[in-house]
Amino acid sequence: MRLLFFSMCALLFVLSCKQIEESPEAATELMVYDMYQPSEMANLMNEMFAQNLKVKQDILDGKVPTEFPLDFLKIHTAELSDFKSRNETFRSFSKLFIESEKEIFNTESLIPIEERFNNTVNLCISCHQTECTGPISRIQKLLIK
């Protein structure tokens, strides 16, 4: 069961990263891709990725991000892909992540913003280590070096 879970996770990741190469198989890959319906959670995750990429750029440009994107709260309710369910670990990671993400926008915090941002990205990664390891290398690119 666990193995099945991980292989489906890996498969979904492959399908979701749109790396369709020019190869004889390209046509069939394209068909498979078209059939893949991202879950509400997958859409939210992609949105969180894009949003945090913007926040990272703002931080690098010396701008202070002030508005926590309320959409992120959907992490508690968004529908997951069929084969996944919310367990305790998932719930506690969701909470930790949201608290940490909110800290990025706390203009009164004494912790340097780069550190708050990286802490949050590391929580994305921690949850993914328990849930879906596929996107981890992509998420690591968000870290501010």
Ligand code: HEC
């Ligand atoms: C509480 C656990 C958890 C946290 C925190 C979390 N993720 Fe995810 N992530 C998941 C799960 C579960 C999926 C698979 C969703 C599905 O297929 O329904 C996923 C999927 C993804 C995907 C693939 C989406 C797709 O198109 O299939 C990306 C990219 C992603 N997450 C990025 C992030 C980023 C960036 C963050 C932090 C800003 C983050 N995740 C935080 C659990 C988490």
